[in-house]
Amino acid sequence: MKFRDRLLLFGFLVAGLAALGVLLSAEVLIRRGVTDRVTERLHAEARILADMLGRDRSILPDVGASAVDASEADRFAHTAGTDLGLRVTIVAPDGAVLGDSSLDAAALASVENHADRPEIAEARRTGVGTSGRRSATVHDDFFYLARRVGRDGRIAGFVRLAIPVREIERTTWSYSLKLAGLSFVALIAVAILGYVAARRFSRPIEEMSLAADQIAMGNHTVKIDYESGDELGRLGAAVNRMTRSLSDRIRDLSVEKRLRDTMLDGMTEGLLVVDGEHRVILCNKALRSQFDPGIGDPRGRPLFEIARDHSVIETFDAALLRGERRREIVRHHAGGGVLELTVVPLEGPQGGPLGAVGFFFDITRLTALETVRREFVSDVSHELRTPLATIKSFVETLLGGAIDDTTNNRRFLEIVRKNSDRMEAILDDLTDLSAIETGAAHLEMESVDLAPLIRDMFDSLRPAAEQRGVSLAAEIPSGILVRADRRRLEEILQNLLDNAIKFNRQGGSVTVRASIAARPDESGPANGSRQTARIEIEDTGEGIPAESLDRIFHRFYRVDPSRSRQTGGTGLGLAIVKHLVRLHDGTIQVESQIGRGSRFVVELPAE
DSSP, rough: OOOOHHHHHHHHHHHHHHHHHHHHHHHHHHHHHHHHHHHHHHHHHHHHHHHHHHHOOOTTTTTSSSOOHHHHHHHHHHHHHHHHHHHEEEEEESSSSEETTSHHHHHHTTOOTTTOOOHHHHHHHHHHHHEEEOTTTTEEEEEEEEEEEEETTEEEEEEEEEEHHHHHHHHHHHHHHHHHHHHHHHHHHHHHHHHHHHHHSSSHHHHHHHHHHHHHTTOOOOOOOOOSHHHHHHHHHHHEEEEEEOHHHHHHHHHHHHHHHHHHHHHHHHEEEEETTEEEEEOOOHHHHHOOTTTTOTSSSHHHHHOOOHHHHHHHHHHHOOOOEEEEEEEEEESSOEEEEEEEEEOOOTTTEEEEEEEEEEEEHHHHHHHHHHHHHHHHHHHHHHHHHHHHHHHHHHHHTTTTTTTHHHHHHHHHHHHHHHHHHHHHHHHHHHHHHTOOOOOOOOEEHHHHHHHHHHHHHHHHHHHHHHHOOOOOOOOOOEEEHHHHHHHHHHHHHHHHHSSSSOEEEEEEEEEEEEETTOOOGGGGGGEEEEEEEEEOSSSGGGHHHHHHHTTOSSSOOOOOHHOOOOSHHHHHHHHHHHHTTTTTEEEETTTEEEEEEEEBBBO
């Protein structure tokens, strides 16, 4: 819509609103004036009627008269109401209605007592009472004025005049409409004159507006033609200069924005910039992924809504409040890892802190690797310390002259050899475990029949079992085929069977069972379930404490360290078993009760 059209519409709107305002304000003022005039009239006429009633005892008998004839009061009320054009009511001192110009004789008899009417009660106290309300008798809104009728110093009764409120409103509305109409016509005339003048002067402004629209749409080559040297001409020249400057500035800002966005999105470190009010100004994708990928655009939000971590808030406070450069390790955030936070204050023109920039470096993997390295070095050192100390002790004994002791020198050398073998076994198991964990171990998958494999392993383990008094039993149906690397499968079963024999009781037993079971295929719901070979190795040994069941597959963990070393264990067997089973896409579980034995359950893909 053009400016001049808006001006005309605005003029009409102003005229309408002004007329409405005049109508409303005039109605208030005129209503007040009309009400005052009506009130004056009612006061004067009520005074006259009260004087008449005070003198005429036939209409209002004296108080205490033996009988009251209401007919005279009712005729007086009808006569006065007709002459005055008002509703006239005559009320006895006790509130009984003796006459009413709006009611006939039958209706008058059923009118309730008026002693509690506001205007009557006020007239009883002060002589005159007024009120405005809806009449319960004639069901219409009235303005009431009641006057006390006195005779010989006593209250002889009351005369009440009433005028319908709609009469006052009709008069008020009539005057208000006339005044509002005159105001509306005058303002419309002014609006039309203003429209004609605006149409003449708005044409150059329209041309500048069209040119500004083109500039806003990205057309920075548009120019405004101006001919006059007045204010509009100077405005056109200024707009042309502004267009050229704006075009250059937008081009520079676009290049800077693309460069900044590319750099921020390419950063692997999280970047967070906050202002002096702890509100986020800028952050990159890396930070959102480190804290909460679903937070959306956090700009303008308080810092505590993005980083719900006390250490992060304190670090930024140090930069914002004290201007300090701080570095902090954040261990509690949405990703569950570890972040290194460095916060640098931003100084304002006056030297005070304007905001702060925080850099979040994800050191979760580095921390985890450092923890693994420390634990590994500690475990290996602990495991190798005992055999090394033993070897060193007996070598020093031999060098000290025991080598010539024909009774003990050979026994000492056997102890040295035994501990050397133990160290070699530990190193071999560590090398094997490292190859499995790093994925360097290669599986040569084939179909392996469990029944003959278990029989062959029983044959090799039977001497050790008989030496400990442990019986071996196999409950394996023929035809159970497992898809596995035969050598690695033998290594799994060898470790489990060897432990079941070594940690069994005298006269105990080891039982191996196998069956085919169905397991859900985790590769997708459409694949249903797949067949797995379930291998159970159950012994009657000492059992494993409940608190150790989740830890027996850790490296170098032993339930009974002293007995494990006596039996020659390295503490790595079950760790190797766990990783080999996972490498075969299988699972392993253990159930045990102290004093009743243990049961290891291995599930591998069936052929």
